[in-house]
Amino acid sequence: MGHWWERNILEPGKLPLLLALFSFVVTFVVTRVIVRLIRAGKGPFGNVKAGGLHIHHVVPGVVLTIVGGFGAVASDRHGAGGAIAAVVFGIGAGLVLDEFALILHLDDVYWSAEGRKSVEVVVITAALVGLLLAGFSPFGVNDLSQAELQDRGGVIAFVAVNFLISLVALSKGKARTAVFGAIVPLLALAGAVRLARPASFWARRFYGRRPRARARSLLRAYRHDRRWAGPRRVVQDWIGGKPDPSPARLPRGG
Template sequence: MELNFGAGNDGLLVPVMWLFLAVLVTFVATRLITRHIRAKSSREPAEATTEVFRDITIGGVHIHHQVFGILLMAVVGVALIATTPEGTALYIFSAAFGVGLALTLDEFALWLHVDDVYWSTDGRKSIDAIFCALAITGVLIGGSEFVSGKIGSSAWWGSIGYLLLGLAISVVCMLKGKFVTGIVGVMFEPIAIVGAIRLAKPDSWWARRRYADRPARLARSQARFDDKYDARWNRMRDLVAGEHGASPKPS
């Protein structure tokens, strides 16, 4: 018996591709709509409710689009378990799950902070979450094989050991404050290795525990991950998803 996860089984390639495309297209469409709503509301708040694309409010409660994403993923999950579809039906379910995943992760920062931080600086965490989802599914399409060989065989144990080693390296990245690198590194180990070797971010767990008595290394970390570093990455996030840092606005 062989156990393969990822693109080692060619039959998994197409569903994952549809998942990837659905996440990408839904994220782009969602950000275009939310940026339109934000711009329209700031210019003509009195007429914003007449727009086709507008905030959804039921009984005075603003309904975030992550709600629709969660419901869609729940429905698709139950349908997948109940029907175990194949062929075209499986591709449709994969795409539908990708739509729900994108809608949910686009508001990752909201359910992380349990607050409406969509357009605040903390809202940029949603962009990181979407990027991780796209990177992981993209690597799966590219042919990543995680566990292979007959269960109990030397090849199987070797692949398990390699996977655990990769997870350990990714954990080091996260302890160094490099969460996106760590998550992507689970699927693409060279990224995790580079992140684990390089300096930790000054406010990370690793820096607090290991740089406390090494002022020179802490100073290097602070110099590398300074305000300019954050500003560069934030400009990239804002270019993709819209300017953050303003007062939170429902979307």
Template sequence: MTDWFATAIIGPGRLSLFFMMLAFATAFAFIRISTRMIRADVSWWPGNVTPGGLHIHHVVFGLVMMLVSGFGFIALANYHTPAANCVLAAVFGVGAALVLDEFALVLHLRDVYWTEEGRTSIDAVFVAFAITVLFVLGVHPLGFSGADVDTDDAATTIASIVLLVVQYGLATIVLLKGKIWTGLFGLFFPPLLVVGAVRLGRPRSPWARWRYGSRPEKMRSANRREDTLRGPANRAKIRVQEALAGRFDGDSTS
């Protein structure tokens, strides 16, 4: 295990990413435990931060940590500081977890932490963590691998540009069809983009509103697929979300 870590993480220069991933996961687990303790009115738990009666949400602390770590990275950009980079990456990971845990609050501009809309925060955390893990393992989207392109070869350059345009064009279509996970992971595994682009869009997606409004048979098919295929998967996802993050209902108390 030590040899693998040295070869796969330290050797390629991904130690800072690893620290960010570890800090992100730890901070998310801690803040969810904290909010669940607060929601349960556990007497010995510190509770919300409310100076002068003002409830300061943890997204604020997350933003400050991300700003501080970002400034630190910029200030040290011209220096070889591997230890400081790992510390700053961990601070950024904690800040990102705190911000994304309240992503739904930022999106809706109101406290929806324990409501149905609050599930958006968990989706954002899952997506961010999954993408971070892929980067830590050395899996990158096309165009972000760090590999040099032979710009002296016009044919190679043109082919690379066309490939990038096609891939990101397909990703846009998939995202417009409401397939967020397929679109994001398709950037790392392009065949997923082809499958997502040719399949029906989800009934509430922008694509369905634009393309299926005058084609009721397409909308019926999209609704049928949503009920038969996505329904069980969505219920399973909700069970996982609530096992990790707590039960969501109409009570926005934290």
């Protein structure tokens, strides 16, 4: 274990990345716990206000992200400065992406259905960073044997091919499949060979003169969304909290 840690984490300089990912995930979890306690009126926590203005945690998150980012650029990734900057950056990124939906909509949609986008972005970001962390780095590792070079070369070729397959899945409008398919190759392959979603680039490019394919794409997307919308909401609500019910809309007058 010690040899693996040295060769694959410390020597290629991945420790800051590991610290950034760990602090990012912990910050998101802690933040969600605190805001859910505030929402329930429990615990000693409360909203931060200044002059009657509610200060969202994306504000300190932006500051920490900037400080950590510039600190990482100015630091040696093998030194203590790089590790500290990575932790600061991870904390800031966790605070910012926890309120990603607010930035996207320019509105306080934290506890609305639109606020679920924050949870999706955090999960996808953690998965991508985890992929970078788990991958074999061919750079920064010294004195590789011929067998190690061949192993790493094979891994790089496999990752490159899987990345291209994931791009095909992405072009078919399957963003989640493409992202997680970068980790689970069979998932990417399944997304690449199946029908594209109706509004995707692939459907616009290749289904324009194929009405049967376009109709099958619409039907499959409808069935897929109807089947998985409920379970996906349950998982998102478990992670981020159940959103407030949408207010009923009054009928328009004649």
